[in-house]
Amino acid sequence: MDKYITTPITEEITADLKSGDFVYITGTIYSARDAAHKRMAETLERNEKLPIDLKDSVIYYMGPSPAREGRPIGSAGPTTASRMDKYAPTLLDLGEKAMIGKGKRSKEVIDSMIKNHAVYFAAIGGAGALLSKCIINSEVVCYDDLGTEAIRKLEVINFPVIVVIDSKGNNLYDSSAEEYRR
Amino acid sequence: MIRTIDVCTVTETIKEMCMEANYYLSEDMKLALQESAGTEKSEIGKKILNQLEENLKIAGEEKIPICQDTGMAVIFMEIGQDTHFEGGDLEEAVNEGVRKGYDLGYLRKSVVNDPILRENTKDNTPAVIHYSIVSGSQVKITFAPKGFGSENMSRIYMLKPSDGIEGVKNVIIKTVDEAGPNACPPMVVGVGIGGDFEKAAIMAKQALTRDVNKHSDIPYVCDLEKEMFEEANRLGIGPGGLGGTSTVLAVNINTYPTHIAGLPVAVNICCHVNRHVVKIL
Numbered sequence: 251m252d253k254y255i256t257t258p259i260t261e262e263i264t265a266d267l268k269s270g271d272f273v274y275i276t277g278t279i280y281s282a283r284d285a286a287h288k289r290m291a292e293t294l295e296r297n298e299k300l301p302i303d304l305k306d307s308v309i310y311y312m313g314p315s316p317a318r319e320g321r322p323i324g325s326a327g328p329t330t331a332s333r334m335d336k337y338a339p340t341l342l343d344l345g346e347k348a349m350i351g352k353g354k355r356s357k358e359v360i361d362s363m364i365k366n367h368a369v370y371f372a373a374i375g376g377a378g379a380l381l382s383k384c385i386i387n388s389e390v391v392c393y394d395d396l397g398t399e400a401i402r403k404l405e406v407i408n409f410p411v412i413v414v415i416d417s418k419g420n421n422l423y424d425s426s427a428e429e430y431r432r
Numbered sequence: 433m434i435r436t437i438d439v440c441t442v443t444e445t446i447k448e449m450c451m452e453a454n455y456y457l458s459e460d461m462k463l464a465l466q467e468s469a470g471t472e473k474s475e476i477g478k479k480i481l482n483q484l485e486e487n488l489k490i491a492g493e494e495k496i497p498i499c500q501d502t503g504m505a506v507i508f509m510e511i512g513q514d515t516h517f518e519g520g521d522l523e524e525a526v527n528e529g530v531r532k533g534y535d536l537g538y539l540r541k542s543v544v545n546d547p548i549l550r551e552n553t554k555d556n557t558p559a560v561i562h563y564s565i566v567s568g569s570q571v572k573i574t575f576a577p578k579g580f581g582s583e584n585m586s587r588i589y590m591l592k593p594s595d596g597i598e599g600v601k602n603v604i605i606k607t608v609d610e611a612g613p614n615a616c617p618p619m620v621v622g623v624g625i626g627g628d629f630e631k632a633a634i635m636a637k638q639a640l641t642r643d644v645n646k647h648s649d650i651p652y653v654c655d656l657e658k659e660m661f662e663e664a665n666r667l668g669i670g671p672g673g674l675g676g677t678s679t680v681l682a683v684n685i686n687t688y689p690t691h692i693a694g695l696p697v698a699v700n701i702c703c704h705v706n707r708h709v710v711k712i713l
Contacts, residue, residue: 285550313540315500315502321496325497325499326500330581330584332614352613352616352672353615372479374487375581375613375703376616376704377483378487378496378501379487379488379496379497379498398541398542399465410702412476414672423673425672426476426675427612427670428668428674428675429668430668430677432666432668
């Protein structure tokens with residue numbers, strides 16, 4: 251089913267999203283991947299404040315290629331989500347409501363998603379040029395020294411994703427492959 | 433007769449190859465993607481394959497990388513033994529080409545200086561370079577930037593000779609199955625069988641640079657490639673890992689003699705953005 255949602259992503263919104271839905275996101279999302287997650291975890295370990303407000307937020311696991319002149323961003327597709335599994339439960343406890351990536355998630359992440367009413371979206375891996383068309387603005391919020399791995403605030407319009415794991419823990423990867431497995 | 437090549441030529445050639453490889457997919461790969469869109473049974477799968485074609489079109493027209501992971505620069509250099517390089521250090525010339533290509537081409541810098549300390553080198557160097565000395569006076573450069581979503585799902589197995597071809601088949605299918613949605617399917621699978629530990633891995637990487645519509649000249653290997661292609665596509669993983677009949681676009685296998693005690697098998701997984709450009713100097 252096609253659904254159009256606008257950030258911030260509240261519990262009311264995630265409750266309505268089902269595994270297998272095609273979702274188009276409009277609004278503000280953050281990009282963060284390996285090194286940024288590590289830094290956020292270290293910040294929390296020191297009992298310091300995170301550089302972004304995670305309440306009802308969407309984090310896109312993505313590190314873009316550089317933008318050409320006149321463009322907000324370069325190629326901007328998802329990276330493999332499982333590398334963020336170690337950090338995701340903590341961020342979900344702090345209010346993160348949706349993650350965009352590709353690939354499988356750990357049981358710990360899925361349990362935390364159910365507890366925190368969060369969803370996991372997949373964007374199409376390897377379609378970074380196409381996906382960049384839905385991003386109209388990009389600015390580095392922090393960790394600029396990390397280059398492509400800095401945290402960016404992105405303005406997106408109808409950014410296309412698929413609900414892989416919904417807030418009840420239903421997992422599209424498990425069911426969809428079975429259908430065609432012979 | 434010794435032929436002299438200025439290393440500046442190497443730098444300029446590699447600079448151009450970085451950009452070409454990241455904006456345009458080779459014809460054999462484009463064709464394989466089109467064919468899979470034609471045969472795919474799943475509606476979602478078909479939709480994804482069509483979007484991948486649209487993505488290739490945008491990348492080529494606007495010179496935006498096909499994928500934001502523009503890879504670690506992997507370079508195979510086959511150097512004719514009658515060649516002499518002048519004008520500087522060859523390895524530095526190769527890395528300078530990568531440095532320039534990734535800067536001028538708006539390509540992502542994805543390399544860290546140390547696997548544990550992990551500071552980005554900010555210019556995508558150093559490259560991974562495989563040199564080989566061959567007869568003649570030509571220099572053949574194959575540039576194959578490798579993304580790590582799929583690289584991370586690659587595996588090497590040191591099988592026993594008694595495991596035989598069935599053992600080889602099992603580990604190829606197991607690797608593809610475990611790679612699943614993480615490796616951005618439909619995948620291209622490069623396999624190296626034989627040699628020793630590192631020879632198998634290098635062969636697997638090299639197999640990815642072979643055209644996906646060309647099979648091995650060795651009859652049993654050709655049959656194995658076809659069988660593994662069919663079997664991998666029965667796993668159901670499909671485009672994007674969301675279910676379907678297009679899980680792999682090709683299985684390319686290279687072999688080499690090995691030790692009486694061993695049967696090394698390396699499986700190098702590549703996503704559908706299987707990039708490789710060849711230039712001869």
